Amino acid sequence: MDTASLLVDYSTNNLKHDWNLDSVLQLFELPFTDLIFFAQQSHRMFFDPNKVQTSTLLSIKTGACPEDCKYCPQSGHYNTGLKKEKLLQVQAVIEEAKKAKAAGATRFCMGAAWKNPPAKEMPYLQAMINGVKQLGLETCMTLGTLTKNQATALATAGLDFYNHNLDTSEEFYSNIITTRTYSERLQTLSNVRQSGINVCSGGILGMGESVADRASMLIQLANMPKHPESVPINMLVKVKGTPLENIKDLDGIDFVRTIAVAKIMMPKSYVRLSAGRQQMTNELQALCFVAGANSIFLGDKLLTTKNPEASEDMQLFKKLGITTFSTFNDNNKQSEITTSVTSKKNSNKLYYDATTASV
Ligand code: SF4
Numbered sequence: 001m002d003t004a005s006l007l008v009d010y011s012t013n014n015l016k017h018d019w020n021l022d023s024v025l026q027l028f029e030l031p032f033t034d035l036i037f038f039a040q041q042s043h044r045m046f047f048d049p050n051k052v053q054t055s056t057l058l059s060i061k062t063g064a065c066p067e068d069c070k071y072c073p074q075s076g077h078y079n080t081g082l083k084k085e086k087l088l089q090v091q092a093v094i095e096e097a098k099k100a101k102a103a104g105a106t107r108f109c110m111g112a113a114w115k116n117p118p119a120k121e122m123p124y125l126q127a128m129i130n131g132v133k134q135l136g137l138e139t140c141m142t143l144g145t146l147t148k149n150q151a152t153a154l155a156t157a158g159l160d161f162y163n164h165n166l167d168t169s170e171e172f173y174s175n176i177i178t179t180r181t182y183s184e185r186l187q188t189l190s191n192v193r194q195s196g197i198n199v200c201s202g203g204i205l206g207m208g209e210s211v212a213d214r215a216s217m218l219i220q221l222a223n224m225p226k227h228p229e230s231v232p233i234n235m236l237v238k239v240k241g242t243p244l245e246n247i248k249d250l251d252g253i254d255f256v257r258t259i260a261v262a263k264i265m266m267p268k269s270y271v272r273l274s275a276g277r278q279q280m281t282n283e284l285q286a287l288c289f290v291a292g293a294n295s296i297f298l299g300d301k302l303l304t305t306k307n308p309e310a311s312e313d314m315q316l317f318k319k320l321g322i323t324t325f326s327t328f329n330d331n332n333k334q335s336e337i338t339t340s341v342t343s344k345k346n347s348n349k350l351y352y353d354a355t356t357a358s359v
Helices: 021-028 030-047 088-104 119-134 148-157 182-193 211-222 252-265 282-290 310-320 334-347
Strands: 051-061 105-112 137-142 160-163 198-200 204-205 230-235 270-273 293-298
Touching: 021 030, 021 211, 021 252, 030 252, 051 270, 051 282, 051 334, 088 105, 088 119, 105 160, 119 137, 119 148, 137 211, 137 310, 148 182, 160 230, 182 198, 198 230, 204 211, 204 252, 211 252, 230 252, 230 310, 252 282, 270 282, 282 293, 282 310
Parallel strands: 051 105, 051 293, 105 137, 137 160, 160 198, 204 230, 230 270, 270 293
Antiparallel strands: none
C-alpha cells in the first residue's frame, strides 16, 4: 500500500482539516508497526516524545444527572449505588486542588453531573476557577452543555480548558445517548471555542462501536476549524448497573490503534489516555505512549471510577524515562520543538520524511 498519500507533511506546520472516511480507515488498517511508526513521526514533529502532561480530575457535583449516557454511573436513569453529592463548597475544591498540585498535577479539572450548569451556581464555579488558578494550576471544567454566555462567563473567570466529549460517532450516538443530541454537543464545542477557552474533546472506546465509528468520531474532531487542544481517548469502564456493564471487552491493540490514528490526524493536540487505565497493564499504557498519548489523569479517582495511584504512575514514568510537562503554556512551545525537530530531521535518522514513505 502506498501510504504517502495518507500522511501529511507537517514540516510546514500546516494541519489537515479535510479528512475523509476512506483515508482514515486506511490508517486504521495499516500494519501495526507502520501505524505506530507514523504516529511517532507525527508526534515528534510537535512534542518532546518523552514528556507527558498530567491533570487531576475532581467531581464537584456527583450523580443525579438527567442525561442517559449508557456508560455513566452518574446518570439518574440507572441504579449504580453511587452516592449523590451537591456542588462542593469552593474552599473544599481549592483544598483538593492543593493536594493535586502536591501530587504532581499541573492542571485541575472539575466535573459536575449536569445537563447544563444552573445560573445560581455560576458565581461559585467562577470562584473555584479563580481559587485554583491562584495556586498556579491550569483550570479545566466539564459541566455539560454551555450557552455562549456561559462560555464567555467562564472564560472571563479565567478558565483555561473546557471538556465536552463527542463520546462516539454521530452514526452510533443514538445507541448511547438519547437525551442530548449530537448537534447540541457540537454547538457547545463551538461556543467554547468562540469564547477563547481551549477545547478538550474526545470519546470512549469499547461501547460496541465499529472501527468506522471510531474513524468518524476522529474525523468530526480533526475537521473542526481548529483541532481540540486536548483529545481524551477513554476505554470504557464497565460499571455495574449501567446498560453497558456486560459489553464485550475492548481489544487493547484496537485501543492503541485509535490513539495512533488520533495522533496522526491531530498531531499538535495532546492525546489523553483517560478513563480505563486502571484495567490496563503497564505494557499497554506504554504502547499508548509510544502511539502518541502524552497526557494522563493523575489520582486514584476519575470522577467516580477508579484510576491508578499517582505513585504507580510515577514509577511507570520512571521505568519509561518519561518526565512531566510543567504547564500547557510553558510547554506548548510547539514552534520551538518543530524547529528543533526539523533541524534534527536533517541530521538524525530518528526523523524521516513521512511524505516519501511507502510500504
Ligand atoms: S456522562 Fe455527563 S452528561 Fe452523561 S450522564 Fe454522566 S454526568 Fe451526565
